Every structure is written in C-alpha cells, then in structure tokens.
Amino acid sequence: MTSPGSIRRIRRIDLRRSALTGGPVDYRRAVPRAEFDVEAAVDIVKPITDAVRERGVEAILEFNARFDGVEQTEIRVPVEVLHRALEKLAPEIRAALEESIARLRATCQAELETDAVTELGPGARVTHRKVPVGRVGLYVPGGLAPLVSSVVMNVVPAQVAGVESIALASPPQKEFGGLPHPSILAACALLGVEEVYAVGGAQAIAMFAYGVEASATTEGCERVDLVTGPGNIYVVTAKRVLKGQVGIDSEAGPTEIAILADDTADAAYVAADLISQAEHDPLAAAVLVTSSERLADEVEAELDKQVSVTKHAERIGISLSGSQSGIVLVDDVEQGIDVVNAYAAEHLEIHTQNPDVAASRIRNAGAIFVGPHAPVSLGDYCAGSNHVLPTGGCACHSSGLSVRAFTKSVHVVDYSREGLAAVRDHVVTLAEAEDLPGHGAAVSVRFSEPSPVESGETTP
Known part of the structure; x- marks a missing residue:
C-alpha cells in the first residue's frame, strides 16, 4: 500500500498453525494494537486538573489559549448562538441527524429496564429500582474532525434514561471565533441541549468533575455526577485521574476495527471499511483476520487503489502502515474466531460464508457488524447502535455507551415484622x-x- 510520502505497506502476521512454533500463542499479544500510554500522560494532565480545581474559570481560559489558540472572555455558549447554528445547518445534514436520532432513540427506549420486584415471603419484598443519574457532562471531540455524531450518541441515551441535567463541552475552534464547530452547536440545539461549553481537553473533564464558579465575565459550571464521551489521550488520562471524583463511562483510546473474513468476502468492501476507520486518526487500528491468502492479496491491491484517491490519504496511510494495523493470516474461520475474541475489538465486522453463525460465537467486541452490508460507518451514524465503544481490548469486560450507563440501581428493602x-x-x-x-x-x-x-x- 502506497500513499503520499511513500508510506510502507500494511504488514502481515502469520498465525497459521504451520507457521507457529514453540507452543501456544497468546493471540491478544500477537495481534497488533495501538500504543496508548495513559500513565505517561498523567504528569502532563494532573497539573491541569489541579489548576482547574484551584483556580476554576481563570485556569480554563489560560489552557484554552495555550492548547487551542483562542482568547475567550466566557466559556459558556449563548443559547441564541446554538439556535442560530441550527437555523444555518444544511437541510440534508439536519435530515440525516434527525434520522440518526430517531433510530438511536428507538433502540435506547427498548433498553429501558423496569423495576424488578421480588416477593421473598409474607411481608418480605425487595425492589430492584433503576434510577437515572442526576447530572451528566458529555464530551464531544473537535480535533481532526468535528464529531457531530458523538453529540447524538451521548445525548440520546442520557435523555431516554431520564437524566434531568445535561451539560456538553467541546473544544473552542479558532476559525469559529472561539466557539465549538457550528455543526456540533446545531446538533445540541436540535436535541434541546442548551448548556454547552467551549472547553476542550483535560480542562473540560476537570470542569465537569469539580465544577467551577462564575467569574466577572462568564458563567460557571456546576459539577456533574458522570462524564461520558470519547477524546484524545489527555481527555482519557483526565478521566483516569478524576474517576474517584466523578463517574466515567470508559477510557476509550484510538478507534479500531477488526474484520473476520474468508474467501467469500469482497476485497473492495473490506479495504473500504479498513480505510473508513483509519481515516479517524493516525493511531487508529485496522486489522484484517482472514483464512484466505488470496483475499489478503486482493485487499492489499484495493488499499493501494482506494487510499490514493481519498481526501485524508496521508493520515490513512500512517494508520494502515503503523504497528497497530495488519493483516493476520489464520488457518480457518474457527481459528479466526479465537483470534478476534482475544483481540476484543471496538468494532468487529464479519465477512464470512455464514456471518450470523460466526457472529453468534463472538463474546468480545464493542459492536458486531454482520455481513457485507453492515459496515462500521453505518454504526457510526444511522444503524441505531451507539458508536461510543470500549477500545484497547476492554470489550472483554466492558460495554458500549447505552441507557444503562446513565442509570444506577437501588435496592429498596421492605420487610414487615413477620418478614423479619x-x-x-x-x-x-x-x-x-x-x-x-x-x-x-x-x-x-x-x-x-x-x-x-x-x-x-x-x-x-
């Protein structure tokens, strides 16, 4: 695979049993993974979160100037600016957002849990009650791409869960006068979210965790109970540093896609789907696990052809040729299932002869996309699923964002004298x-x- 700058080809890893020596192989270690050293960023992030705790808005304005290159006098976005952004939103984008919202709202409503009442004997009752979190802070990235879809993915499940107070933060953009991207503001207005802050990075997470008082020039922000949403390494590190202070959804790192495919797969589809996730970030991971060497060759040829004509060819080329990406050869789909279960991808596509059968045997994945007509990009926008998902192998123990993330359980114990x-x-x-x-x-x-x-x- 070649792209501007003559970036080297995507590498291959041979896990076929004939190529393995020295006993059993730990597939989780053998499959490439993006390096995302949160601990290394703690020394950078901790002074930022401490400064926000101690100096509030003053510190936030300083960090926004340093990291985002904007000079602000206020951090909260005026409500009229949100509504103006929605008025200016292109009709086709609004229609697409409305469809995405409707589909996600439908699946979220289906996830709602009712109270479970257990009668343990005369006068002995325990009720398992689900209650929404009181106040949440939602983070929407605005770095390499304005992720307007992340507004939908965070806000809708919170609203369906019944969260009464929702605040959202997104980095200020120099080209938009120190405000978040207009499409993000428009999506907030469309969803009825009016508490929006032009604050990014670790300082945004600290603002939510500690709360900040108003200053002479800007409104403050009340502390929240839970922070959700994806972000860069500094956002993720801030979540780790502050998770004793505030609840968090997960420590989501660079995006990743794994594709399990056999010789029935369409190489053009597979290549396009690998590219779609590599487009996010130079650190994004794109992994093909296949039992077909012919398919591997065809996918490489398709990558050569498709990357050269994409808008973000350089970024994609870095991702696909990086140590976190690769084509993994296996003996058969059976071994491939073992490999992808060990990898526990954020997104897993199944392109095999019987994809539903293979999908039924996957236990570790943030989301599973079955068959040739369910690409990950569908899930990013309009599948009705949520795209805020566990990365870095965390899908073996964690789930993606859902209504459940915005609720908590309370046991109500009701015993009479007889029951006791x-x-x-x-x-x-x-x-x-x-x-x-x-x-x-x-x-x-x-x-x-x-x-x-x-x-x-x-x-x-």
Whole structure:
C-alpha cells in the first residue's frame, strides 16, 4: 500500500498453525494494537486538573489559549448562538441527524429496564429500582474532525434514561471565533441541549468533575455526577485521574476495527471499511483476520487503489502502515474466531460464508457488524447502535455507551415484622459468625418486647 510520502505497506502476521512454533500463542499479544500510554500522560494532565480545581474559570481560559489558540472572555455558549447554528445547518445534514436520532432513540427506549420486584415471603419484598443519574457532562471531540455524531450518541441515551441535567463541552475552534464547530452547536440545539461549553481537553473533564464558579465575565459550571464521551489521550488520562471524583463511562483510546473474513468476502468492501476507520486518526487500528491468502492479496491491491484517491490519504496511510494495523493470516474461520475474541475489538465486522453463525460465537467486541452490508460507518451514524465503544481490548469486560450507563440501581428493602421474624435467627447467627454482635442485636431488639408501633402506642 502506497500513499503520499511513500508510506510502507500494511504488514502481515502469520498465525497459521504451520507457521507457529514453540507452543501456544497468546493471540491478544500477537495481534497488533495501538500504543496508548495513559500513565505517561498523567504528569502532563494532573497539573491541569489541579489548576482547574484551584483556580476554576481563570485556569480554563489560560489552557484554552495555550492548547487551542483562542482568547475567550466566557466559556459558556449563548443559547441564541446554538439556535442560530441550527437555523444555518444544511437541510440534508439536519435530515440525516434527525434520522440518526430517531433510530438511536428507538433502540435506547427498548433498553429501558423496569423495576424488578421480588416477593421473598409474607411481608418480605425487595425492589430492584433503576434510577437515572442526576447530572451528566458529555464530551464531544473537535480535533481532526468535528464529531457531530458523538453529540447524538451521548445525548440520546442520557435523555431516554431520564437524566434531568445535561451539560456538553467541546473544544473552542479558532476559525469559529472561539466557539465549538457550528455543526456540533446545531446538533445540541436540535436535541434541546442548551448548556454547552467551549472547553476542550483535560480542562473540560476537570470542569465537569469539580465544577467551577462564575467569574466577572462568564458563567460557571456546576459539577456533574458522570462524564461520558470519547477524546484524545489527555481527555482519557483526565478521566483516569478524576474517576474517584466523578463517574466515567470508559477510557476509550484510538478507534479500531477488526474484520473476520474468508474467501467469500469482497476485497473492495473490506479495504473500504479498513480505510473508513483509519481515516479517524493516525493511531487508529485496522486489522484484517482472514483464512484466505488470496483475499489478503486482493485487499492489499484495493488499499493501494482506494487510499490514493481519498481526501485524508496521508493520515490513512500512517494508520494502515503503523504497528497497530495488519493483516493476520489464520488457518480457518474457527481459528479466526479465537483470534478476534482475544483481540476484543471496538468494532468487529464479519465477512464470512455464514456471518450470523460466526457472529453468534463472538463474546468480545464493542459492536458486531454482520455481513457485507453492515459496515462500521453505518454504526457510526444511522444503524441505531451507539458508536461510543470500549477500545484497547476492554470489550472483554466492558460495554458500549447505552441507557444503562446513565442509570444506577437501588435496592429498596421492605420487610414487615413477620418478614423479619422469618430470617431473624439467620441474621443473628451470621452476625455472631463475623464477630459483629451489634448487627444481631439490631434485629433481636425488635422482638424483645412489643415496639411502640406494634403495640399501638404513639408519641404525643
């Protein structure tokens, strides 16, 4: 694969059993992955978050000037600016956003959980109640691309979950007078989000986590309970530094796509889908896992042809030729399933003879795209799924953003005297086994003599 600057070709990794020696191979280590050293960025990010905690808006304005090259007197975007951006939004973009919103809202509403009530005996009831988080801060990147779709992906599940207070931050853009990108502002207005801040990077996450007081020139921002949304390494590091102070969705790093394919796959489709994710970032990972050497050759030829005519050819070429990307050869789809399960990709496409069968055996992926007509870019915009997904192998234990991320569970324990009596002895026994007699006494005291409630006595 060649692109401007004669970037070298995408590399190959042979995991076919005939090529392996020395015993079992750890597929998770063998498959390429983007380097994303959050710990290395802590020393840079910690002073930023500390400064925001100590000096509030003053520190935010200084960091926005230093990192984004904008001079501001206020950080909150006026509501009339949001509505003006929506008025100026191209009709076709508005129509596309409305369709994306409608589809995502439908799947989010289907995810809503009702209270689960368990009757454990007479007078013994436990209710598992789902309640929305009170206030959330949503982060939308604005670096290499204005991710207007990320506004939709963050806001819609929060709204469906019933979150009452939603704030959103996106980096100020010098070319737009220190405001976030107009399409991001328009999407906020379309969704009814009116608390928007022109703040980016680690300082935005710190603003949400600590809250900042108003100054003489700008409104402040109340602290939030939860921060969600993707970002660069400094945003992710700020989430890690502050997650004891505020809830976070995940530490999402550079985007990644894995494609599991056999010799029935269309090489042009596969190449286009690898390119679509490489377009995000030079650190983006694009991995093809295939049992067909012929397909691997054809995909390389397609990459040569397609990358040369794309707008972001240089960025894409760096991504595809980087250490995080590659074509992985396997013996068969069976081995390929083992490889992609170990890799636990953010996005996984299945291009095999029976893609639904293969997809049913995938347990580790942020989202699974089945068959030749479900590219990842569909999920980025209009599939009805969410594109804020776990990266870096975290799909083996974490899920993508959903309504559930914006709710929490509360157990409501409702026992009568009769219900407590049924387990009284068990509670006392377990309390004594743990050498916590006070726990047992808190139950026993309720049966030593009739309580005022049980005897009908009341306090005057």
